[in-house]
Amino acid sequence: MPRNKSSDISARIQTVINEYGHGPLGKTPMAGREPVPWPLKASPEVILAMVxxxxxxxxxxxxxxxQRTINHLIEVGYHDIDKLHASTWEERTVVLREGGYNRYREQAATNLGNLADFVVKEYDGDLNNLLEAAGGKRDKIEILMKEIKGIGDLTVELFFNNVQxxxxxxxxxxxxxxxKTAGDVGIGSDIEAIYVALQRDPEQMSWFANGLSTIRLEKRQQDIY
Incomplete structure (x- = not known):
């Protein structure tokens, strides 16, 4: 970051976090509830919920x-791999419909089944084992994640926003x-520089990424200036 702009950029980063950011799963029923600790830990249930x-x-x-749909999936316990894996396609379609998810309901029910099968068969029910198999390397994790039918580039990116x-x-x-939104609001796209401004805090980076998503979705870019 240019030195004469660094304080202004840092202030904008904090505005994104303080006014629009939220933690991983912070808008779901998992936020601050037992048995899930808050801040979140990398339990199998937390990682699956993020996926x-x-x-x-x-x-x-x-x-x-x-958001309504993911909240309902968590309410019925589908972030528990045993419960998701035991569910039938018909049960998943009902749960999705109850959550208000209609347009892609049948495909989503199939994808959820594929996810459960993959996690159980390949990673013993715990996606933390995928992290270990990838040696913690982001590019390798991306490759392994895309082996799950129904997961593409955007899904992996949204998962990375939270799981970091x-x-x-x-x-x-x-x-x-x-x-791109970071560029639009004058922060820029130098991720490493942003990370330094956040004192290399992965949780704050997640809050920042989620804050940018909120700004983009709500079209609040002008409010950052």
């Missing part, structure tokens, strides 16, 4: 509807759409 969140939010539906808070080797990360 569910990314899968739903990567579809072209409204932000409010996708509990898988620090992912940080610093901001999804490509939100990185």
């Amino acid at each position: 569910l969140d990314a899968m739903i939010k990567s579809r072209p539906i409204s932000h409010d509807l996708s 808070a509990v898988w620090p080797s992912i940080a610093p990360f901001v999804d490509s759409r939100s990185l």
Whole structure:
């Protein structure tokens, strides 16, 4: 960052975090509830919930509807791999419909089943084992994640926004759409410089990425100036 602009950019970064940011799963029923600790830890349930969140939010539906859907998936316990894996396709379609997710419901039910099968068969029910298999390397994690049917580039990016808070080797990360937003609000796209401004805190980086997403979705770019 140019020295004469660094304080202004740092102030904008803090505005993004303080006014628009939120922690991973911070808008879901998991926030601050037992048995999930807060701040979040990298439990199998937390990581799976982050994947569910990314899968739903990567579809072209409204932000409010996708949030309602992920909240309902968590309410019925689908972030528990045993419960998700035991569910039938018909049960998953009902749960998705109850969450308000209709347009892509049948495909989403299939994708959730594929996810459960993959996690159980390949990683013993715990995606932390995927992290270990990838040696903590972001590019390798991306390759392994895309082996799951229904997960593409955008899903992985949204997952990385959140999971960096509990898988620090992912940080610093901001999804490509939100990185453009960072440029639009005068912060710039130098992720490493942003990370330094945040004292290399992976959790703060996650708050920042989520804050940029909120700004983009709510079209609040002008409010950062």
